[in-house]
Amino acid sequence: MIIAKDLSLIKDDRTILDSISFAIADGRWTCLVGPNGAGKTSLLRAILGNAPYEGSLAIDGIQRFGDQKINVAYVPQIPTIPQGMSVWEYVYLGRAKIDGWGRQSSKGQTIVEDILDQTNLVKLRKQHISRLSGGELQRALIARALAQEPEMILLDEPTSALDLHHQISVLDNIELLKTRGVTIISTMHDITLAAMYADDLVIMQDGQVLLTGASSEVIHSPELKRAFENRINVFTLDSGRPVVIAEKNQRT
Numbered sequence: 001m002i003i004a005k006d007l008s009l010i011k012d013d014r015t016i017l018d019s020i021s022f023a024i025a026d027g028r029w030t031c032l033v034g035p036n037g038a039g040k041t042s043l044l045r046a047i048l049g050n051a052p053y054e055g056s057l058a059i060d061g062i063q064r065f066g067d068q069k070i071n072v073a074y075v076p077q078i079p080t081i082p083q084g085m086s087v088w089e090y091v092y093l094g095r096a097k098i099d100g101w102g103r104q105s106s107k108g109q110t111i112v113e114d115i116l117d118q119t120n121l122v123k124l125r126k127q128h129i130s131r132l133s134g135g136e137l138q139r140a141l142i143a144r145a146l147a148q149e150p151e152m153i154l155l156d157e158p159t160s161a162l163d164l165h166h167q168i169s170v171l172d173n174i175e176l177l178k179t180r181g182v183t184i185i186s187t188m189h190d191i192t193l194a195a196m197y198a199d200d201l202v203i204m205q206d207g208q209v210l211l212t213g214a215s216s217e218v219i220h221s222p223e224l225k226r227a228f229e230n231r232i233n234v235f236t237l238d239s240g241r242p243v244v245i246a247e248k249n250q251r252t
Contacts, residue, residue, distance in 0.1 A: 001026055002047065002183075006055035009042055009207075016042045018207040019055065024200070029175065029184040031198035031215070033191050034227050038204035040187040041077065044154045047185060048074050070152060071097065073145035077156040079137075081130050087140055088125040091115060094147030112147050118173050119143045120166070134161035142170055146177070153177060155186040159193065171197050191232075191244040195219040203227050219244070 002024040009017035017039045024030045032040040045051040049064045049072070057064045073094070082090065095108040116122050119139045124132065129140060138161040145153055158174065159167040167190075175197055177184060188194040194201060194215070201218040203210040204227070211223040218224060219242045220234055231247045 004057045008054040020209045028199040030200045031194040032187045032202045034204035039207040073148040073150035073153045075155040090129045091143045094144040115143045152183040
């Protein structure tokens with residue numbers, strides 16, 4: 001269980017997160033939603049353990065900053081890409097904490113092969129990672145995280161560079177991690193997809209948490225509309241699935 005109490009994050013004299021409190025349950029998919037600048041990525045980094053903070057942010061009672069005991073995989077929105085490395089080599093980097101740097105195991109090789117197949121990267125296995133398209137690179141980033149066999153995976157806009165077909169494919173693969181007890185925390189601009197896959201939503205605005213709860217309830221909340229300045233509408237399909245549509249700018 002992740003529990004934050006009066007969590008604040010200040011960078012360059014600017015308050016990024018302002019005394020927020022929330023709880024995230026183990027083994028569930030929680031998605032952070034809100035407009036740009038709400039503090040979603042900063043909160044992911046704090047949960048990763050890389051960002052110093054004020055207040056409390058703990059997993060099972062252990063403060064996150066500087067704690068390296070938990071196997072956490074992170075898929076950033078803007079990654080650092082190594083030169084001269086193949087897709088297969090890059091994905092296998094995810095095994096480093098388990099197999100050791102520069103080492104390979106038969107189990108690790110099998111896992112990487114399976115993940116390349118799941119993420120539709122088999123044909124690109126020998127391609128240099130730096131030569132991939134945006135969508136292909138996004139899949140490789142997620143494949144590397146999956147290879148890590150994490151206890152928790154943090155994803156910053158995991159579908160931002162993908163077409164609709166690959167968005168669904170990648171999200172399906174991420175969702176499967178829940179069957180292994182993996183806790184998933186992501187940010188997503190596409191609120192419709194967020195509500196489709198995430199168990200819980202955390203609505204953020206201006207460094208504050210407006211509401212947390214089950215996706216099926218939060219998606220219909222006034223807090224969600226308020227976070228986006230009341231310029232979105234939520235419709236329910238015949239199937240019962242919600243769809244979020246932004247209002248068009250009015251020209252005068």
